[in-house]
Amino acid sequence: MALVKACDLTDLSDDEIYKAELDGAPPIAIYLIDGEVFATHDTCTHGEASLSEDGYIEDGTVVCSWHEGAFDIRTGQACRLPCMDPLRKFVVQVIDGEVFVDLD
Numbered sequence: 001m002a003l004v005k006a007c008d009l010t011d012l013s014d015d016e017i018y019k020a021e022l023d024g025a026p027p028i029a030i031y032l033i034d035g036e037v038f039a040t041h042d043t044c045t046h047g048e049a050s051l052s053e054d055g056y057i058e059d060g061t062v063v064c065s066w067h068e069g070a071f072d073i074r075t076g077q078a079c080r081l082p083c084m085d086p087l088r089k090f091v092v093q094v095i096d097g098e099v100f101v102d103l104d
């Protein structure tokens, strides 16, 4: 397990997607949904859109504004075409107000 600090819990809000840029890893999107923190790759699997920059949260999904495809934030599964391949999901731990992701 390679836990890396991604941000502070106070950096997150319900409506926004936080982009974590960590050494040696592709950008990671961090979400706060109903008080729980989730993390996925930031790049849409349909194209090269950054979900934190070009996406938005809708009913527990992240919608990519480039072509309106969507992914389930909790599972990373694609749930609306044209997205078909899942986003990689990362295990998250919140410790003393700090958000860590497992890069393994």
Ligand code: FES
Pocket: 044, 045, 046, 047, 048, 049, 064, 065, 066, 067, 068, 069, 070, 082, 083
């Ligand atoms: S690049 Fe994201 S839906 Fe096409």
